[in-house]
Amino acid sequence: MEERDVIIIGSGMAGMTCAIYLKRGGLNPLVIEEGAPGGQLNKINVIENYPGFVHTDGPTLGAEVYDQVENLDIEYLYDKVTKVDLSKEKKVLYTAGGKELKCKYLVIATGRLSKKLFNDDDRYAGKGISYCALCDGNLYKGLDVAVAGGGASAMEEALYLADICKSVTMIIRGEALMGDQSLIDDINNKKNIKCVYKSNITEYNIENGKLTSVDLDTGDKLEVSGLFISIGSVPSADIFNVDKEKGFIIVDNECMTNIENVYACGDVIKKNVYQLTTAAGEGTTVAYSIIKKNKK
Numbered sequence: 001m002e003e004r005d006v007i008i009i010g011s012g013m014a015g016m017t018c019a020i021y022l023k024r025g026g027l028n029p030l031v032i033e034e035g036a037p038g039g040q041l042n043k044i045n046v047i048e049n050y051p052g053f054v055h056t057d058g059p060t061l062g063a064e065v066y067d068q069v070e071n072l073d074i075e076y077l078y079d080k081v082t083k084v085d086l087s088k089e090k091k092v093l094y095t096a097g098g099k100e101l102k103c104k105y106l107v108i109a110t111g112r113l114s115k116k117l118f119n120d121d122d123r124y125a126g127k128g129i130s131y132c133a134l135c136d137g138n139l140y141k142g143l144d145v146a147v148a149g150g151g152a153s154a155m156e157e158a159l160y161l162a163d164i165c166k167s168v169t170m171i172i173r174g175e176a177l178m179g180d181q182s183l184i185d186d187i188n189n190k191k192n193i194k195c196v197y198k199s200n201i202t203e204y205n206i207e208n209g210k211l212t213s214v215d216l217d218t219g220d221k222l223e224v225s226g227l228f229i230s231i232g233s234v235p236s237a238d239i240f241n242v243d244k245e246k247g248f249i250i251v252d253n254e255c256m257t258n259i260e261n262v263y264a265c266g267d268v269i270k271k272n273v274y275q276l277t278t279a280a281g282e283g284t285t286v287a288y289s290i291i292k293k294n295k296k
């Protein structure tokens with residue numbers, strides 16, 4: 001079994017920042033990532049609130065941070081952690097690729113995942129159901145699409161799609177859009193975005209492997225080629241047996257969980273603000289705490 005001082009699970013803003021600080025602090029972290037470096041950054045169309053960048057997008061910022069990671073020769077393993085044993089002094093991790101790894105310090109930076117509309121949504125991937133306009137929007141150029149959801153992320157998705165697609169219908173469960181007034185104004189000012197309120201999707205209609213329409217509980221049928229689901233997210237914390245509240249990991253002010261030397265940072269923890277700046281800040285806090293402890 002391979003053994004490391006520090007293993008970081010997740011390579012979003014929190015995990016990458018933590019890795020940069022650890023490496024510069026003299027440690028050799030291993031980062032395990034199941035997808036592409038950047039995590040949710042890969043879904044962000046416009047970023048105007050990350051210091052140092054007047055206007056950028058998630059993939060660009062993610063690539064800049066990953067460049068720093070590469071320059072520092074930080075080691076990566078592209079694999080999914082499926083099980084962890086936190087009961088002993090050395091923590092044990094098992095991956096989908098069949099690896100077993102041991103570490104003294106474990107950093108959970110696994111972020112959040114989009115909520116599904118129906119349990120079997122995965123069956124429709126590539127058939128017209130998507131969770132990321134930035135990733136898949138181009139497939140629906142000039143076509144009619146819908147966005148399920150009425151929060152800030154859903155509005156961002158709709159605005160992005162409106163510049164590519166013929167029309168965007170936002171299907172909103174509640175009576176109003178929820179989020180910054182400036183975003184709501186942008187939605188209301190876009191000629192090809194329509195909002196339908198107090199509506200829930202009850203059925204996807206697929207013909208020849210492609211989405212053709214969705215049924216609503218109002219009795220209406222909406223003809224669309226693509227549906228982008230943006231109804232919130234859940235923390236990716238199921239496999240970690242640590243204290244949690246509503247699924248989010250509880251940490252102290254050094255970002256340590258209730259288990260000694262098991263830390264968590266970013267969107268997976270219980271906190272007030274879920275942003276890139278806070279994810280980077282917590283990644284830094286974790287690294288500083290580990291560096292300090294390791295010197296004792």
Ligand SMILES: Cc1cc2nc3c(=O)[nH]c(=O)nc-3n(C[C@H](O)[C@H](O)[C@H](O)COP(=O)(O)OP(=O)(O)OC[C@H]3O[C@@H](n4cnc5c(N)ncnc54)[C@H](O)[C@@H]3O)c2cc1C
Pocket residue numbers: 009010011012013014015032033034035036037038039040041043044045046047048049050079080081082109110111112113153156236265266267268274275276277279
């Ligand atoms: C559409 C959208 C727009 C946003 N706009 C902004 C904005 O303008 N400004 C802002 O500050 N914030 C914004 N945010 C929020 C911001 O993106 C997040 O707060 C931040 O990216 C969280 O980073 P993270 O590192 O905690 O998690 P994530 O980015 O979720 O990264 C977690 C990583 O862990 C990996 N992972 C998970 N489980 C495992 C496992 N078992 N094994 C291996 N790897 C695993 C995932 O693949 C992922 O890469 C936005 C979010 C979205 C979705």
